[in-house]
Amino acid sequence: MKIKIKNIGEFELDPSLSLKSLIPEIKKSFKEIPIGFKYNNELIDWHHSFSNLNSESIELEPIFKKNKEALYFLRHTAAHVLAQAVKELFPEAKLGIGPATEEGFYYDIYYKHPFTEEDLQKIEKKIKEIIKKKLPLEREKLSKEEAKKLFQELKEDFKLELLNEIPDEKVSIYKQGNFIDLCKGPHVLSTGDIKAIKLLSISGAYWKGNEKNPMLWRIYGTAFFSKEELKAYLDRLEEIKKRDHRKLGKELELFTIEEGIGPGLVIWLPKGAIIRNIIENFWIEQHNKYGYQLVYTPHIALRDLWRISGHLDFYAENMFPPMELENRVYQLKPMNCPFHIYVYNQKRRSYRELPIRYCELGTVYRFERSGVLHGLLRVRGFTQDDAHIFCREDQLEDELTKVLDLVIYFLKVFGFNEYKIFVSTRPDKFVGSPEIWDKAEDALKKALENKGLEYEIDPGEGVFYGPKIDLKIKDVLGRFWQCSTIQVDFNLPERFNIVYVGEDNKFYRPIMIHRALLGSLERFLGVLIENYAGAFPFWISPVQIKVLTITDRTVSYGEKIAQALIKEGFRVETDFRNEKLNYKIRIAQQEKVPYMVILGDKEEQEEVISVRTRKGEVLNNIKLRDFVNQLKKENQPDFLLNE
């Protein structure tokens, strides 16, 4: 058969042999051979053969080291090497699954007792020995029966379980040295291709993610084609650690979560509270501009409300338990929506009034299992920047487009210009008719297309009450965070039986759009802290300017300048302590204050100021007036957009 490899050439392949047989031929004219190939959008490796294929000729797209898919081959093999090392050191261990991931690989392994740090080091040593041996990988096709026999002999119970779930008649196994694994591939040619590998951590993981199943030990690692890339990756991990919002939140005195108050419950310290307040004010201002009406609703409501809304059926396990007072039962709110329905229902609504948009910075409480709490990113009490839009079916697309406008504006203001967008479609369990779901899904897609936004479909991932758009924002380290969500809801209007009067004087059911732009203020602040590494843009910096004196002689001049800046509306702190300038600068720098105003005898005599920026730039002989004018511009939320 004919094999065409894009940009490389055409070759004749004996269908009973693997692609490997072409290597000598290719090597004649190319120094670097591909890592693997893409065929029909699937990754295949050199070990692949086309014995079952009918067609005479096929075309492959080569994948080289520089292509990001290449790491997938390498890491998959790395996972096998890890498993091999573990089996050699701990022969009774039983293998689960061992895939490559975005950042590395892992292998889930059952063993009678947990692996320790020392075990990990031993395993890593063994891995390096295996790599040094440059063991070639081999692929074999077996019938399921043969495979079952094989893995029975190997006493790999989990593999047998997997085998039973594979529908195909034949399965593939990969070998290297005396190690055998059930595996689809793809892999690299030799264990020697792994030039840099590191085991990173170990943790428990349920077999197939189900907590009723036994727990395996998951060993995480990562691998690269070069030591430099590994080092860069480890440096990145360091950088992520440095930016951890929990660490910075403490250092910069932004927030705290206290054992004495409760897990997942956030206290905003003055400096964090300022940031939050600035964001909230900006948010309210923008929502007024975009035709939303601000409302406030309670944190708690009668249990019956949650019965009508369906939360007790679908969401009970995430709600704090009921409390009874004077024979009535109340429950903390996990969402704001039912309240906004009551706002809507204050009077008979006309089709002319729609769309109606209510917004609220609504604090909700959700019971999250203790093991999942994480700083500000996963908490039990948080404030959603929530809104509910009540509209007619014919307004849906337009409203969604407007919401997208607003989302994108907000994200831009906070420095997020890249995102991934997901449209989640109808799940198996859903309310409403399939027709209206289709319409809503269409409206979501059209709205995205109107804005020229690319999206991916998450099939069946919609909420039971309607399809949704989720936006994941990309931060400066390239990490994605889920914040914004836009959800269409047919369910609540039905449950609460809300209506509007149409042109024909008949009653119609409005559609509801739930949406949060920032998601939760807690999570968003957490993401912001990490994105800016605590060095916030001027307009949201808790302390914008710090006035430093060089000696006691200039304290009164310092006081005068500080007061003038405060009067202009800036957030100013002073450091007039009897310390050396270098010391004061160091402190201000650690506090990540955007501007330091430094005052000595010279400045006082000439009635100017000296400015040092957070980046270390020094500007001498500045007139206070000029400084203020510049900062007033910089104090605008959209300052960076206009640059």
Add this chain to the structure above:
RNA sequence: GCCGGCGUAGCUCAGGGGUUAGAGCAGCGGAUUCGUAAUCCGCAGGUCAGGGGUUCAAAUCCCCUCGCCGGCUCCA
């Protein structure tokens, strides 16, 4: 919730059965009056997460509880 690790001064961390538990930073007092990332000296600061147990003796070993960290799962 489950698995593993951890919990010592406000913060970062030493001490891992044997007198009275340490250091640096921060704080307080004093000296120093200094030009763009740490001046010096002194002082104070602890129910060693909480509870129970083993022991002549527990921060240290064991058990329970709470919290945190990394995962599993879920999501704003």
